[in-house]
Amino acid sequence: MTIPAILAENLGRTFGDKVAINNVNLKIPSGEVYGLLGPNGAGKSTIVRILCTLLMPTQGRARVAGYDVATDPMAVRLRIGAALQSTAIDGLQTGREMLALQAQLYGISSVVAQKRIAELEALVDLGKDFDKRVSTYSGGMKRRLDIAIAMLHRPPMLFLDEPTTGLDPRSRQQMWDEVRRLNKELGVTILLTTQYLEEADSLAHRIGIINNGGVVSEGSPRELKRLVRDDIVVANVQGDAVSVESRLADIRGVKSLTVTGDRIEARVSDGAQAIGSVAIGIQQAGLTLNDITLRTPTLDDVFMELTGAHMNKEVGHEPVR
Ligand SMILES: Nc1ncnc2c1ncn2[C@@H]1O[C@H](COP(=O)(O)OP(=O)(O)OP(=O)(O)O)[C@@H](O)[C@H]1O
Numbered sequence: 001m002t003i004p005a006i007l008a009e010n011l012g013r014t015f016g017d018k019v020a021i022n023n024v025n026l027k028i029p030s031g032e033v034y035g036l037l038g039p040n041g042a043g044k045s046t047i048v049r050i051l052c053t054l055l056m057p058t059q060g061r062a063r064v065a066g067y068d069v070a071t072d073p074m075a076v077r078l079r080i081g082a083a084l085q086s087t088a089i090d091g092l093q094t095g096r097e098m099l100a101l102q103a104q105l106y107g108i109s110s111v112v113a114q115k116r117i118a119e120l121e122a123l124v125d126l127g128k129d130f131d132k133r134v135s136t137y138s139g140g141m142k143r144r145l146d147i148a149i150a151m152l153h154r155p156p157m158l159f160l161d162e163p164t165t166g167l168d169p170r171s172r173q174q175m176w177d178e179v180r181r182l183n184k185e186l187g188v189t190i191l192l193t194t195q196y197l198e199e200a201d202s203l204a205h206r207i208g209i210i211n212n213g214g215v216v217s218e219g220s221p222r223e224l225k226r227l228v229r230d231d232i233v234v235a236n237v238q239g240d241a242v243s244v245e246s247r248l249a250d251i252r253g254v255k256s257l258t259v260t261g262d263r264i265e266a267r268v269s270d271g272a273q274a275i276g277s278v279a280i281g282i283q284q285a286g287l288t289l290n291d292i293t294l295r296t297p298t299l300d301d302v303f304m305e306l307t308g309a310h311m312n313k314e315v316g317h318e319p320v321r
Contacts, residue, residue, distance in 0.1 A: 003066040005030045005157055005189040006051060012059030013046050020046040021213040023060070028191065028206075030156070033183050035204030036193040037299065039311055043213040044193035045085060048161050051191070052082045065157060081150030082159040083143065095130045095137070095145045096121075099152060106153045113152075120148040123178060140171025147178065151188075158182065160192040164199060172199075179203055197299040197311060209303060216306045221299065228297035228305050230255060231271030233278045235264045238288040251281030258310070262290075267301075 006028040013020045021043040028034045036044045049055040051064055053073035061068060067075040093101070099120060103113030121130060124144045129137065134145065143163060150158060160179070164172040180203065182188040194200050200207045201221045208215045209224070217224060241248070241259045248264060249257050253274035258265040264282065268274035271294040279292050303311045 002030070004028055004063075005032070006034075006062070006064055006191060008047070008051070008060065008062040010060035011047070011050060011057050011062055013050060013055065014058050019213055021050075024213075024215055026062075026208065026215070028189065030189050031183070031187055032205050033179065033190045033192070033203055035200035035207045036191065036210050037195070037197065037200040037204075037207050037303075037311075038193075038210030039195060042210040044210055045161055046213075047210075048082075048084065048159050048191065048193055052080060052084070052159050053077055054084075078153070079155055080157045080159060081147075081153070081155040082161075083146040083150045083163065084159070084161040085165075091135055092133055094132055095124060095126055095134060095141075095148075098134060098145065099148060102149045102152050108153065116152055116154075120151065123151070124148045125174065138171070140167050140174065143167065143171070143175065144178070147182075151182070156187070157189045158191075160190065162193055162195065164194070164196065176203060195311070197303075201299055207299070209299075209306060211303075211307045217302070224299060224302045225297045228267075228301045230267040230269055230297065231274075232295050232297060232301065233266045233268055233271060233275050233292065234295055235266070235278065235282055235292040236290040237262050237264060237282060238290060239286075241287060244285040244287065247285040248281060252277050254278065254281075258304075 004027050006026055008024055008026040011024040012022045024047055036047060038044050046055065050057050050069060051062055053069045053076050056070055061070065063069070064076045065079040069076050096117060099117045100113060103116065124130060126141055129141065134142065137145065164175050167175065179190060179192065183190055192203065204221065206218065206220055207224060208218045217227065239262065241262055241264050245257065245259045248259065253268050255267045255269065266278050275292060275294055279289055282289050300311050
């Protein structure tokens with residue numbers, strides 16, 4: 001039987017009275033990109049910090065690469081790389097110097113270090129800036145250097161805590177490409193956390209949806225979307241849709257409605273059949289229809305289904321693929 005890359009059983013952590021995570025179970029095989037998706041404060045960072053041995057659990061246990069995070073943290077640390085939210089990168093050293101220092105910390109000989117740094121130079125893609133002070137780097141440059149540092153000792157497993165939060169679309173795209181490359185070409189198991197639905201959808205083989213400190217559902221993006229069997233009719237209207245919401249809810253075939261300003265989203269079991277009656281119903285409610293379209297469920301619909309609230313986090317406006 002192969003050992004899972006990550007195994008968490010009944011994992012919990014409290015801070016005084018505050019329950020940060022509770023009863024978290026995860027089983028992540030080697031080679032997978034796993035996304036922990038959830039809103040601010042859901043508990044994602046707490047899970048990652050426990051798995052990286054930076055925080056002790058107060059309940060349950062976790063094994064990473066087969067080693068217990070509480071009783072064998074050094075064995076875990078040798079097998080993982082981590083680029084967490086609070087990057088340690090700053091200061092007077094250059095990117096190249098920071099990588100060389102990291103190599104020394106891991107006891108990597110200077111000959112091997114030179115070779116690895118040369119390889120990682122392509123990853124960080126900093127050009128001439130690689131030899132400039134890190135304090136001059138943009139957020140995206142620092143994140144890429146952070147990942148290169150995390151990968152220097154060639155760990156089979158990488159933890160990325162919100163790797164693209166605050167990045168511009170181009171840097172985000174670079175990060176996505178890098179995550180895919182590390183996984184596909186080097187076989188690195190990756191656990192990443194994100195608040196971005198599109199990011200989890202695009203990168204992760206499987207997703208754990210986190211809310212209020214627990215995993216509320218888990219599966220591939222496709223499996224999760226299947227939890228919402230309905231179609232969604234999306235209408236943009238002129239005027240205030242909220243004031244006539246109760247009349248809209250009566251439209252035949254509409255199971256539930258989300259109305260925000262001039263946008264109406266109606267869940268229906270058969271979109272093709274219902275779209276006409278939704279259009280008529282909107283007009284009968286006294287609203288002028290600008291456009292009406294049909295879409296299949298997104299992960300936000302899944303989140304709504306599971307938690308009763310929207311996540312409301314999408315990646316910018318530019319399509320990133
Ligand atoms: N050191 C701490 N002391 C007290 N409460 C904490 C501590 N660390 C986390 N928490 C609380 O635990 C909960 C989960 O926090 P966590 O940082 O894991 O969430 P998250 O999903 O990673 O959110 P974010 O995206 O904001 O990082 C939050 O309510 C947070 O306030």
